[in-house]
Amino acid sequence: MFDWNDLRFFLAVAKEGSTLAAAKVLGVNQSTVQRRLADLEAQLGQRLVERLPSGYRLTELGVAILPQAQAVAASAQDFEQALRDLGRAHVGIIRLTCPEPVAFRLTQSGILDRFHAKHPGLKVEFVLSDQYVDLAKGEADVALRSGDTDDNVLVGRKIADSLWAIYASHQYIERHGAPATVADLARHPLIAFEESMSKHRTVSWFKEVAPGATYAARNTSVLGLIYATKAGVGVAPLPMSLGDAEADLVRVIGPVPELTRAWRILTHPDQRHTARISAFFDFVLKESEALRPILTG
Template sequence: MLDWNDLKYLLAVARHQGTAAASRALGVNQSTVQRRLVELERNLGQPLVQRHSTGYRLTSFGEQLLPLAQQVEQAVVALTQHVENFLRDVTGVVRVTCPEPLVYRISNSTLLDRFRSRYPALQVEFVTSDRYLDFAKGEVDIALRSGDTNDNALVGRKVGDSLWAVYASPKYIARRGRPDSVEELERHDWVGFDDTMAQHRAASWLAQVAPKAHFVARNNSVLGLVYSAKAGIGLAALPTALGDAEPDLVRVLGPIPELARIWRVLTTPELRHTPRVAALFDFLVDEVEALRPIITG
């Protein structure tokens, strides 16, 4: 297949009438110019240059390709200029909403350092919340969310999987034992979400499998559940990314298939095309291999 990059060697030889002068203009060695020309001729199936005593000249076929190659060069220059202008315009603040524990994990990775080196004039501001903030009210620009969303006006990309399991502290296990099955959950103490998070899938799941579960504490955030579980007062359903990272917690059941969801990076169609939001959105998608272990564990 044709390597578009090879066209610049054809253009350089045509302009400088020799591979030596072309190599100096391109900042490569002469053998590279000759090799790339040969490769281009092989891919096209036709000779492009002829060597004469006064230097290189284009064949008839090469002359036909020359204006087309110049158009490609002009398009590349225009594209490069467009990207440079885009990067110069990427300034300001991008507000990102996600659960508080995720902010800590992202901030303690090298992800933001790489983003700042690419867009030094763009600031990332986290808005931490376990509830869904409203794009229409201008509360946020980008959301990192797991689970289903009822907002069909948003556009997004999958960046990982959200897995949940049941955890307990060694102190709790020593006092109350550990459940070996879902059927035993109802006989244990629990820490769970309060009424403001009643629609969360973890709350719904526990209400289904253990409707008579005894709650000893309730919180309005996942981080609150982590602290309560570490204190040893009860079991908690937690994301594996958080629970597995806590040395004071033990996974006693799961992952729970019913709680599995996907993580998405989301925004509105309008914001998706603004330079500052597009910069971070595309960066997160490009860095999915680095982002996935942060959000999945």
């Protein structure tokens, strides 16, 4: 086996007739050309060129393998061009991660239909999770996220505000009344995220404002919070975009300023300027007005 890259130096010497001229063409030192050529010959176990007073001449083996070496170089150039063309092409899958309710609302809104109509070679595929999917590990291409993130690697833009409030069902209010102030929350059973989501702002906020409260239910998703609240077992913090849309629920407190965060569209820097991701970013930013009711309420 040998280093395919060494063929570049062999081809340059074969074309230019000297290591000095080859070095100028390749933009390297003459000693580098001589060393890489010697490495190739050592790996093959045979001489490819011979040095003459007038320069370099190919050996019989060098002449014999020259067409194959040229074919390898041409294939490498075709490969590089294909990569450049694909990098500029609006084709492929865009894996978008976001909470399940947001995916539903995006689909129902027609926004994604407009994106697919504008870019028929692109397809948005959801990676659904209420917890953060790791973009750096390639688990998704783009994220719609609200709240704080300790990932300083990702790049993106704010596209809306994430507003939260406290909700209860009509059934719960009829039986137990509604909390009128934040201080009242300690006297009502709470519905919250599980401790596995302890970094979520609602978890820490409940601990601050209602340290002695009891919990009626815990869940790992926003949908779980909604279902538990509609069941009438307690009161819960919910995004206003979702809570206000539920006829069975009543906003009893809020919006809560301490729970307000930004919605952002995020991606990894290595992906940001590829054609497909750039196309999606540009589209989302242009559709920001249509996205606000979906994300903010």
